[in-house]
Amino acid sequence: MRRADTLSLVGCSALLVAAWAVTEARSADTPPAAAKPTEPAKSPEPVKSVESPPVVQTMPAKATVSVLGKPVVDKENKQVGRVIDVLVDGSGEPQAAVLDFGGFLGVGNRRIAVHWAALHFDPEGTYPVRLELTPDELKSVPEYRGSSKPAPVVTPARVTAPLAEAPPPAEAAPSAVAPSAVAPVAGTAVPTAVPPSAGTSAPSAAAPGSSGPVLTIAPPSTNAAVSPTAAPRVSTPAPAAPPGVNPPSPSAAPPGANTPAQLTAPLIAPSATPPGVNPQAPPAVPPGSSPPKN
Amino acid sequence: MPGRTRPSGRGGQRALDLLNFFLADAQTGFGPFVSVYLTARKWTQIDIGFVLTLGTITSLVSQLPAGALIDAARSKRLVAGFALIALALSALLLALLPHELPVMVAQMLHGIASCILTPALAAISLRLVGHAALGERLGRNARFSSIGNGVAAAVMGAGGAWLAPRFVFLLTAGLCVPALIALWSIDQGHAPTPRVAPRRGIDWTGLKRLVQDRRLAIFGLSVMLFHLSNAAMLPLAGSAVTMRAGHYASLIIAACIVAPQVIVAMFSPWAGRLASTAGRRRILLIGWGALLVRDVLFAVMPGAWPLVIPQAISGICGATLGVALPLIASDITMGTGHFNLCLATLSLPMYVGAALSMTLAGAVAASAGMPVAFLVLGAVGAVGALVVWLWMPETRPPDADQGAVALVDDGPHYGGP
Numbered sequence: 001m002r003r004a005d006t007l008s009l010v011g012c013s014a015l016l017v018a019a020w021a022v023t024e025a026r027s028a029d030t031p032p033a034a035a036k037p038t039e040p041a042k043s044p045e046p047v048k049s050v051e052s053p054p055v056v057q058t059m060p061a062k063a064t065v066s067v068l069g070k071p072v073v074d075k076e077n078k079q080v081g082r083v084i085d086v087l088v089d090g091s092g093e094p095q096a097a098v099l100d101f102g103g104f105l106g107v108g109n110r111r112i113a114v115h116w117a118a119l120h121f122d123p124e125g126t127y128p129v130r131l132e133l134t135p136d137e138l139k140s141v142p143e144y145r146g147s148s149k150p151a152p153v154v155t156p157a158r159v160t161a162p163l164a165e166a167p168p169p170a171e172a173a174p175s176a177v178a179p180s181a182v183a184p185v186a187g188t189a190v191p192t193a194v195p196p197s198a199g200t201s202a203p204s205a206a207a208p209g210s211s212g213p214v215l216t217i218a219p220p221s222t223n224a225a226v227s228p229t230a231a232p233r234v235s236t237p238a239p240a241a242p243p244g245v246n247p248p249s250p251s252a253a254p255p256g257a258n259t260p261a262q263l264t265a266p267l268i269a270p271s272a273t274p275p276g277v278n279p280q281a282p283p284a285v286p287p288g289s290s291p292p293k294n
Numbered sequence: 295m296p297g298r299t300r301p302s303g304r305g306g307q308r309a310l311d312l313l314n315f316f317l318a319d320a321q322t323g324f325g326p327f328v329s330v331y332l333t334a335r336k337w338t339q340i341d342i343g344f345v346l347t348l349g350t351i352t353s354l355v356s357q358l359p360a361g362a363l364i365d366a367a368r369s370k371r372l373v374a375g376f377a378l379i380a381l382a383l384s385a386l387l388l389a390l391l392p393h394e395l396p397v398m399v400a401q402m403l404h405g406i407a408s409c410i411l412t413p414a415l416a417a418i419s420l421r422l423v424g425h426a427a428l429g430e431r432l433g434r435n436a437r438f439s440s441i442g443n444g445v446a447a448a449v450m451g452a453g454g455a456w457l458a459p460r461f462v463f464l465l466t467a468g469l470c471v472p473a474l475i476a477l478w479s480i481d482q483g484h485a486p487t488p489r490v491a492p493r494r495g496i497d498w499t500g501l502k503r504l505v506q507d508r509r510l511a512i513f514g515l516s517v518m519l520f521h522l523s524n525a526a527m528l529p530l531a532g533s534a535v536t537m538r539a540g541h542y543a544s545l546i547i548a549a550c551i552v553a554p555q556v557i558v559a560m561f562s563p564w565a566g567r568l569a570s571t572a573g574r575r576r577i578l579l580i581g582w583g584a585l586l587v588r589d590v591l592f593a594v595m596p597g598a599w600p601l602v603i604p605q606a607i608s609g610i611c612g613a614t615l616g617v618a619l620p621l622i623a624s625d626i627t628m629g630t631g632h633f634n635l636c637l638a639t640l641s642l643p644m645y646v647g648a649a650l651s652m653t654l655a656g657a658v659a660a661s662a663g664m665p666v667a668f669l670v671l672g673a674v675g676a677v678g679a680l681v682v683w684l685w686m687p688e689t690r691p692p693d694a695d696q697g698a699v700a701l702v703d704d705g706p707h708y709g710g711p
Contacts, residue, residue: 069336078541082333099335101536104547105450106326108532111339136540 031206065121072099074118074125080135087113087147100142102135105273113144115155132156306422307431309479311416311438315540316473317411318442320381322450323466324404326529327390330660335392345401352405358501360409361638365631370417374477376409380593382470389463409641413634416620417481424692425497425628426570429622433566436616440609445553451548472531504636510626512685515644516582519678520615521647523585523671526655527608531601531669534664539598546598550605557609558616565617573621581614582679595666604645658709 067083074080085098094116103109120130135152142152332342367373380403387400415435423431446469450462504510531550536543569577584607591604623636651671661669 053543066336068338069334071334084333084339103330103532104544105447105551106328107551108536108543108547109330110533110536134540135543139540139543140537157379189605197688213445 061121063125067103067121067129070129071127072129072131074131074134077127078135080131080138081109081112083129085278086116089149096151098110099131101138111144112138112141113151114138115153115159117159118154118156301703302540305479306481306707307434308420309476310419310431311434313473314415314438316379316446316469317415319446319468320385320473321408322443322446322465323385323389323441324460325407325691326403327450327462330460331388331462332392332397334459335394341394342680344395349397349401349405350605350645350649352402353409354642356406356643357409357638358635360406361413361634361636364410364417364503364634366413370414370421371480374414374418375474377407377414378470378474378477380404385463385466385470388589389460392460399525410640412641413637416623416637417601417634418711419620420633422480425624428624429566429570429617430563431566432617432620433528433563433613435571436562436613439616440555440558440562440612444559445550447548447551447555448480449686452542468531471644500630501635501639503630504627504639508624509622509687509689510636510639510683512687513584513622513626513689514640516578516678517615517619517640517682517684518643518647519674520582520585520611521644522651522654523589523647523675523678524611525648525651526667527589527671528605529652530659530664530667531653533603534592535598535601535661537664543598546602549602553606554604554609554612557606558613559641561610562613562617565613566621569617570690573690574618574625575682575686575688578618578686579679581611581618582675582682584608584610584614585675586672586679589668589675593668593672597696624647625691628691629637 067086070083071079072081072083081101083097084100086094087096087098091097096116097115098111098113099118100109101112114131114133118132118133122128122130133156135276138154141154144151329342329346332345333339364370364373384400384407386402387396387403389561416432418426419431419435449465470598528550529548535546536552539546563575567581588604588607588611592601595601595604619640620637623640624633627633627636654674655667655671658670
């Protein structure tokens with residue numbers, strides 16, 4: 001069982017984590033500047049699948065992060081929880097991570113979902129999984145109660161992306177909708193519940209959502225409907241390359257390779273986030289959270 | 295057989311203190327921490343839930359047989375020794391082989407070992423000091439287990455920050471060694487031995503008589519209500535703390551775990567003496583009443599740090615129940631040789647109450663909010679107090695000194711599976 005887990009983790013990590021982890025590792029090599037803070041640094045990595053006979057590829061050691069069960073630290077290297085699950089959408093792209101948050105010796109901990117973009121991965125570091133939110137910003141988040149119910153997802157204010165590809169302008173809405181529950185000091189973090197339907201909309205769908213810290217992932221039933229998502233995503237490769245926000249397009253999976261569209265999708269889609277967002281990312285981290293409290 | 299002399303040497307008492315201390319130390323690692331540990335070992339929540347349930351079911355099923363076994367065993371010490379070894383084995387399995395099958399085995403071993411150890415310790419205490427002094431001895435037991443729990447939680451908390459989670463289980467296994475040594479240095483039994491045990495494995499007539507005992511039924515009901523009110527409290531308080539405090543949450547929760555242990559350590563010897571002098575009913579009423587006070591405080595306390603106060607009060611509840619439960623069991627079964635069977639019977643309502651407690655608290659907290667959940671649990675505690683007040687008879691034998699006489703050994707006995 002454990003072994004199977006490990007195997008499948010190794011196997012799936014290309015799908016689940018590669019976009020983040022691998023690129024981080026790479027970007028560390030190539031453009032050192034963009035390395036750490038640039039969270040959505042994703043360069044397509046050489047995942048090629050040959051149609052007829054499956055090929056065994058070797059992934060370099062320490063190129064990926066095995067996320068399940070990993071401690072998650074905050075900016076000050078203090079452990080805030082552990083990753084216990086990863087929520088992916090219909091196309092297999094990670095939307096959120098479920099953390100076992102807080103507590104002491106198993107008392108007082110609870111499961112919360114955080115936006116995938118709030119996690120930063122460093123395969124070679126001492127703390128491979130880092131969360132850009134502080135415990136104070138997470139404390140009052142409602143519990144995650146399984147994928148069959150709408151899931152409150154903590155989202156850093158700067159990230160407007162995947163869950164509800166909300167254009168930044170939607171900024172105004174949140175405070176109105178805000179349930180008082182989640183109100184971190186900075187005021188940057190104002191909770192917003194996005195209607196389930198909106199929650200699942202494809203990245204490019206530009207559903208008017210929110211930039212508030214709590215988005216909502218809809219139950220699977222709605223998620224299934226996401227299949228349309230696949231189409232837009234697959235089509236995004238083109239825009240993805242140009243933004244070049246992030247590193248080497250060299251490794252950009254030679255589109256020529258008959259890599260199934262779905263395979264490339266997760267790698268590329270994230271960078272489909274409004275190009276504007278990424279550049280802002282590095283600075284956004286400090287400002288986004290330094291006001292709250294460090 | 296040693297003669298029926300006056301209770302126990304000092305050495306035996308001291309060794310029993312240490313046994314309680316080390317055993318509680320060792321048991322701390324098996325609490326909610328198991329799920330933290332398995333999470334860190336990449337177990338999915340479903341698998342974790344499964345093995346934890348397996349452990350619970352195992353201990354639920356083996357309660358009665360374990361009680362009967364200890365009643366029938368010639369040497370309670372030997373049985374307890376085997377249970378301790380099983381406990382160490384279980385901890386080692388968890389530490390070294392965190393895979394599906396070994397962990398399942400470990401959980402089952404732990405379940406069986408626990409439901410042998412708890413009554414066995416009470417039986418050893420009873421045998422060491424006799425019925426008359428049992429109240430005080432149980433108070434001492436509770437004191438040293440609490441110190442053990444508190445110290446273990448502190449060490450695990452500190453160690454967990456720097457060391458691998460498996461360290462906790464290695465430590466647990468290691469602690470079983472001094473526990474075994476302490477167990478072996480308790481005198482086999484100066485005290486009168488309550489050995490009118492059944493001739494064969496499970497004594498059904500004895501069990502039947504027990505179940506029909508009205509006092510036991512009432513006490514069982516109130517124990518059920520107590521745990522229904524109590525079991526979910528720490529987790530609920532813990533999540534209240536994590537909801538309100540960010541950075542210091544784990545520190546506050548640590549305080550919530552340790553504070554009641556300190557209170558139990560201070561309060562339980564007194565509770566034991568009070569039970570002997572003023573009667574069992576009184577301390578039950580104190581304990582069950584404290585439950586209500588605590589829950590109301592929980593509901594009204596603002597912020598995170600103040601939650602430690604009601605949690606400390608729960609130490610009073612813990613101390614009284616820790617003393618009263620074995621004491622009342624020994625009252626009810628005095629001279630029958632069914633002490634452990636009775637303890638096992640009482641653990642069934644305990645499990646039921648505890649299991650329902652989590653469900654009840656979770657449901658109420660989700661739908662009506664945490665303060666309401668605290669109040670509902672408090673109301674359940676109040677009903678328990680009412681049950682004790684209205685129906686629970688005093689079980690203390692008219693003359694406390696009679697205990698020693700009533701527990702006369704009926705001659706050699708070789709029963710036991």
